[in-house]
Amino acid sequence: MPIPPSPPAVARQLLRDGVYGQLRDAIIDGTFEPGEQLRDADLATWLGVSRTPVREALLRLAQTGLVVARPGRSTTVSAISATAVREARDVVAAMHELAVRDAVPRLTADDVARMRAANERFEQAVEAGDVEAALRADDELHDVPVEVSGNRALATVLDQFVPVLRRAERLRFASASARESVARHQELIRLCADGDAEAASSVVFTTFRALAAVDDD
Structure with missing residues (x-):
């Protein structure tokens, strides 16, 4: 069969999950400290990915409470509450x-x-x-x-x-x-x-x- 024109959806899901896991672990292990600002462009460069999966990961991290997201302003690592x-x-x-x-x-x-x-x-x-x-x-x-x-x-x-x-x-x-x-x-x-x-x-x-x-x- 001919090669599909776009990658399968699972590849994108794995990328999203991988970026999320790396950022989550970096917060948990103290690489990113409470109060530290997280810039999606800097994180994308660090991880070698586009900004889209980073932004999606930051939204998931906000839902878990590990980061505090202020739309249009900044995203920071949350304090240990x-x-x-x-x-x-x-x-x-x-x-x-x-x-x-x-x-x-x-x-x-x-x-x-x-x-x-x-x-x-x-x-x-x-x-x-x-x-x-x-x-x-x-x-x-x-x-x-x-x-x-x-x-x-x-x-x-x-x-x-x-x-x-x-x-x-x-x-x-x-x-x-x-x-x-x-x-x-x-x-x-x-x-x-x-x-x-x-x-x-x-x-x-x-x-x-x-x-x-x-x-x-």
């Missing part, structure tokens, strides 16, 4: 509670082994003071029940609110209190392996609710 963190924390905790409750009856031995291996990586990262590796391992552990639950709506809500919470998680995982998460993970995994959905969902809810608070607004 105690209120926003608490609200996001409560939503994320509730979503993971639901995911675990739904997933536990369907978890296989391989699923539990993946969670256990992720927690081992998490513990090693915490001991090494590697916050980025700890965050990745924490995501890998909690992603297992979310994946097994198969609830796409739940996953969509997490995609929206986890970035707001991530900056608070970085503060926690950089502190001595990160070791408490290792023990909570171990208890969660034990309960999942035992098939105790109610107790496991309670533990994961408590785990996310225990995230360190930031200063009040």
Whole structure:
């Protein structure tokens, strides 16, 4: 068949998602600091893309609360708001509670082994003071029940609110209190392996609710 005159829509979607992910991660890891102005032209040059996907990404970031957009004026990285963190924390905790409750009856031995291996990586990262590796391992552990639950709506809500919470998680995982998460993970995994959905969902809810608070607004 002849080559279509324009690229498939999926290519553009992947570009948009890639730009969004890079900007989101740069805000979360502190590359762009709270209060810093973000200019779409500068960001487009940095990422090697046109300004259109950058503008679309900034709109999505504004919806998550990571940036503050003032149409026709400026877009800046938002401050770490105690209120926003608490609200996001409560939503994320509730979503993971639901995911675990739904997933536990369907978890296989391989699923539990993946969670256990992720927690081992998490513990090693915490001991090494590697916050980025700890965050990745924490995501890998909690992603297992979310994946097994198969609830796409739940996953969509997490995609929206986890970035707001991530900056608070970085503060926690950089502190001595990160070791408490290792023990909570171990208890969660034990309960999942035992098939105790109610107790496991309670533990994961408590785990996310225990995230360190930031200063009040």
